[in-house]
Amino acid sequence: MTAAAKPEATTADASRDPRIDAYIERAAEFAQPLLRQLRDGVHAAHPGISETIKWGMPHFMYGGRILANMAAFKAHATFGFWQGEAVAATGKAGEAMGQFGRLTGPKDLPSAARLKAMVRQATALIDAGAPPRRNRRSAEPKPPAAAPDFFREALARHPAAQATFEGFPPSQQREYIEWLAEAKQAATRERRLAQALQWLAEGKRRHWKYVNC
Structure with a gap:
């Protein structure tokens, strides 16, 4: 067999x-x-x-x-x-x-x-060697994102986090601002704010986990 x-x-x-x-x-x-x-x-x-x-x-x-x-x-x-x-x-x-x-x-x-x-x-x-083409709408620069009052006040109380945030280019600032602004519940906003301050104090951008993956 x-x-x-x-x-x-x-x-x-x-x-x-x-x-x-x-x-x-x-x-x-x-x-x-x-x-x-x-x-x-x-x-x-x-x-x-x-x-x-x-x-x-x-x-x-x-x-x-x-x-x-x-x-x-x-x-x-x-x-x-x-x-x-x-x-x-x-x-x-x-x-x-x-x-x-x-x-x-x-x-x-x-x-x-x-x-x-x-x-x-x-x-x-x-x-054919064609260069990349940007979309017409995406080529228009976005206006600087305005940080909400609660975020600005929190940053003022955390100098290390504020220094990191202010040193970021507008695109990386926007990542944090939009993440905080998307929170619908007060508890969610507070959790995100605490996390944002910790990451910023450590010099990290919003999506730091995925950088150089």
């Missing part, structure tokens, strides 16, 4: 970065299938695409350049091409990161065929 044949060992897909698997697993439950569908669709469109983590977010690379990126937040996910509206003229640029607005469910995703066409257009632009 012959022994049953053992299944052949499979090698890991070199185009996929295990850090992105971990990123997706950490994402909110609603976002996980969205990120997986986008990821699979991008890779299905072109065999030469690889992955990495930049600025704490998953990025898709092609020809040594950034092709697209995706991210998950507490209540929405995002996806966008670095060629901007030259690839994805959705009319939603500026609503969130990328060109597809706030992704909260499958209905917000482009179809498989459309995603494939956009990915191939983006790779063709990179092959």
